[in-house]
Amino acid sequence: MSNGYNVAVVGATGAVGTKMIQMLEQTTLPLKKVVLLASKRSAGKTLQFKGETLIVEELVPESFEGIDLALFSAGGGISATFAPEAVKRGAVVVDNTSHFRMDPQVPLVVPEVNKEALKKHKGIIANPNCSTIQMMVALEPIRQKAGLDRIIVSTYQAVSGAGARAVEELKREAQDYLNGVPASEWQAKILPAGADKKHYPIAFNALPQIDKFAEDDYTFEEWKMVNETKKIMEDAAIKVAATCVRIPVASGHSESVYIETKEKISVQDVRETLASAPGVVLEDDPSQQVYPQAIECVDQKETFVGRIRKDLDIENGLHLWVVSDNLLKGAAWNSVQIAETLHEMDLLHI
Numbered sequence: 001m002s003n004g005y006n007v008a009v010v011g012a013t014g015a016v017g018t019k020m021i022q023m024l025e026q027t028t029l030p031l032k033k034v035v036l037l038a039s040k041r042s043a044g045k046t047l048q049f050k051g052e053t054l055i056v057e058e059l060v061p062e063s064f065e066g067i068d069l070a071l072f073s074a075g076g077g078i079s080a081t082f083a084p085e086a087v088k089r090g091a092v093v094v095d096n097t098s099h100f101r102m103d104p105q106v107p108l109v110v111p112e113v114n115k116e117a118l119k120k121h122k123g124i125i126a127n128p129n130c131s132t133i134q135m136m137v138a139l140e141p142i143r144q145k146a147g148l149d150r151i152i153v154s155t156y157q158a159v160s161g162a163g164a165r166a167v168e169e170l171k172r173e174a175q176d177y178l179n180g181v182p183a184s185e186w187q188a189k190i191l192p193a194g195a196d197k198k199h200y201p202i203a204f205n206a207l208p209q210i211d212k213f214a215e216d217d218y219t220f221e222e223w224k225m226v227n228e229t230k231k232i233m234e235d236a237a238i239k240v241a242a243t244c245v246r247i248p249v250a251s252g253h254s255e256s257v258y259i260e261t262k263e264k265i266s267v268q269d270v271r272e273t274l275a276s277a278p279g280v281v282l283e284d285d286p287s288q289q290v291y292p293q294a295i296e297c298v299d300q301k302e303t304f305v306g307r308i309r310k311d312l313d314i315e316n317g318l319h320l321w322v323v324s325d326n327l328l329k330g331a332a333w334n335s336v337q338i339a340e341t342l343h344e345m346d347l348l349h350i
């Protein structure tokens with residue numbers, strides 16, 4: 001970097017990419033140039049950056065000539081092909097897809113939790129899955145205090161996690177409902193998983209399937225939460241199980257998280273710990289009906305935690321409600337925050 005970084009956004013027209021642009025507008029990183037990349041379909045479209053009109057370019061390997069930092073969110077296949085091309089040309093890649101997440105050579109980073117892992121990067125850094133990120137931000141401070149033996153999480157995930165077309169699908173179905181069209185006539189094409197055989201309505205529904213089914217009747221989204229948690233926390237022994245559910249919310253993932261700590265910790269201690277934890281906003285006052293809500297976390301960078309209470313039967317068991325903007329902390333903000341952290345640690349180079 002001479003007088004600012006040249007940054008490429010891959011997948012700039014997508015649900016995550018457009019938020020990446022917003023986060024770059026607010027970043028503390030010194031920027032020289034921002035290059036917006038997408039498929040041939042979107043080449044020539046224009047997008048605004050800090051009041052300037054930028055033209056979207058078609059992604060090709062040469063797009064990365066002179067680029068210092070490349071933020072990828074155009075799907076795993078695109079990252080597999082083009083992230084190495086970017087690194088070859090001297091760029092550091094922060095990848096939002098699952099493609100490199102479990103690669104032992106690639107740090108998987110939530111800055112509030114494991115920024116030290118960045119020191120080992122070899123050009124590519126992986127951004128975890130959105131559902132994992134917010135859970136890590138909420139649980140790491142508790143783990144530091146009392147250890148963590150077990151996590152059982154049920155997610156309530158917003159449709160924007162499945163991309164811009166899924167949001168359109170929710171809006172279309174909601175409009176059909178208001179127009180009196182019976183649900184059997186709605187045209188579900190994307191959810192629960194674009195690549196799967198069957199599609200079901202999401203409006204006024206809850207779908208206990210995110211991504212396709214993998215081993216043991218868990219979905220890939222559920223396995224991501226299990227495997228990524230173990231990698232980020234560097235604890236292969238931690239017990240994790242997840243049930244991931246799509247609900248008709250546009251943005252903001254909510255999670256019901258049950259944990260068993262290794263040591264006893266009071267609810268008051270958990271509240272105090274979380275009140276001062278990085279990236280966490282404590283919203284927990286049942287007497288005043290105060291708790292985190294998806295609608296209120298939209299466009300916020302923090303992770304909101306409430307409904308903290310003891311399990312009724314298990315001595316070291318606790319329940320929490322964890323909410324965050326899936327497109328910001330779950331994706332675009334975590335990526336830009338990784339880049340800012342790399343810069344602060346003088347690691348934004350290969």
Ligand code: NAP
Pocket residue numbers: 010011012013014015016017037038039040041042043059072073074075076078096097098127128129130131160161162163164165330331
């Ligand atoms: P989206 O709204 O469907 O956007 C997809 C983006 O990828 C668009 O900009 C699209 O450009 C671009 N793209 C598609 N094919 C391309 C190609 N052949 N070459 C270049 N660009 C191409 O999807 P999204 O929700 O933003 O998600 C994108 C990816 O981000 C996902 O596949 C996933 O891997 C990752 N993601 C991660 C998280 C997380 O949990 N951290 C959350 C959501 C998504 P066009 O306009 O040209 O089609």
Ligand code: 3JN
Pocket residue numbers: 075076096097098099128129130157158160161162210224326
């Ligand atoms: O569905 C959600 O709420 C999060 C989706 C994330 C996602 C969507 C498509 C492909 C991912 C991801 O980040 O794990 C991927 C992927 O890259 O595998």
